Amino acid sequence: REAAQVIELISRSTRQFPDMIAFFYDELSNVIQIAHHINKHFMSWLTDAVTNDLQQNFIVDTLEAERVGELKLIMQYCLNAESEMEEVIAINVGGLSLKTQEEVVVGILSPLFQLVQTLHSRQHDGNLASIDALLGCAIVMPKFDIDLVEDMESTTVRSILDCLVHCVNWFRELLNAFATQTDEALKMKVMNRVLQIEEIETYIGQILMTSKIQYKPPVCTFDINKYRGESIEKKPIKAQTTKQKSQKKAPQDDTLLPETAKSQATQNQNTVKNKLESMHNIPLRPLSLKLLHLLKMDLIADNDSEAHLNIKTLKFLLKCINCNLEKILISKIKRKTFLTKQESCDVYDSKKAEECAKAVYDVLPKMVEHLKFVTTFIESHTNENTQNESG
Incomplete structure (x- = not known):
């Protein structure tokens, strides 16, 4: 009460x-x-x-x-x-x-x-x-x-x-x-x-x-x-x-093509x-480390599938999990001093870090399977492209 x-x-x-x-x-x-x-x-x-x-x-x-x-x-x-x-x-x-x-x-x-x-x-x-x-x-x-x-x-x-x-x-x-x-x-x-x-x-x-x-x-x-x-x-x-340029297109010149391509690449990078x-x-x-449970699902090659773990969603989940791991585990390495700008209140928690390490350890065997799957997928597509180019 x-x-x-x-x-x-x-x-x-x-x-x-x-x-x-x-x-x-x-x-x-x-x-x-x-x-x-x-x-x-x-x-x-x-x-x-x-x-x-x-x-x-x-x-x-x-x-x-x-x-x-x-x-x-x-x-x-x-x-x-x-x-x-x-x-x-x-x-x-x-x-x-x-x-x-x-x-x-x-x-x-x-x-x-x-x-x-x-x-x-x-x-x-x-x-x-x-x-x-x-x-x-x-x-x-x-x-x-x-x-x-x-x-x-x-x-x-x-x-x-x-x-x-x-x-x-x-x-x-x-x-x-x-x-x-x-x-x-x-x-x-x-x-x-x-x-x-x-x-x-x-x-x-x-x-x-x-x-x-x-x-x-x-x-x-x-x-x-x-x-x-x-x-x-x-x-x-x-x-x-x-910035979008509004100038008229200049006549094409073969000598300018490499520079144009370079500028386009730079613009895309920016x-x-x-x-x-x-x-x-x-x-x-x-996002919490509960996302690790999703990595225990079987990985499939079809990126168009919306209801299964595929390479695209695996990449996104790993990125999110990595951000979480950094906050929990690396905060002990990055010790704050009186000169450090205090931007967050994250404090190293040894118990939480241990639980995190155990959770990651449990999912590692499945991650090895996923890594083998991705490697095989890349190799098969590389071989297909090589055969198509030679054919």
């Missing part, structure tokens, strides 16, 4: 401060994960309370508005079959992001879901069947043509980017929640979400490249230093664009570099 009263007091006190609510959800989720014992009745009450908050504030069954400003809203990214649903539901990312409401802020969606899935997982011994409909449910998002973004108003472009960031964060938390589930249907949906995460993050990079706006992404990660006044606020992201830098500056929700 006392714990419930404290939770309710914190909720009332932080109602006007969305960042504080999100921070509280993240911290409470961490506490629940590591707690050895939690009162059964308190756990049941808290699970029902936060699940109801998610359902009442973020899940809709119809579009509240089909258009907000210049943008049309539609339900996208649905993976649930009609036979799996009694009614169509969607996460109202676009509606809440485009129509600012004082009572409900879309920024707390991902932290709230992390808390919801942590509680359900703890209550049901890791089984998330009670909330698995959320994995495949649709997302209310703006419909837009990425080729026309360059001609849109800057406020519209920023709104699109905000929606994409919130959507990809929702998908990232879905991955963190469902990566360990063993049901085959859920695994297929998880792999679909992996592809969609990669797709949306690519969209974000492309929009930052083609538009000429300064963009300050919504806050997605929260740490105590911000509320102590110790954090360093990141500057808005300035999209770097390559474009890729700028895109990577722009995307790197977006502070997305972190």
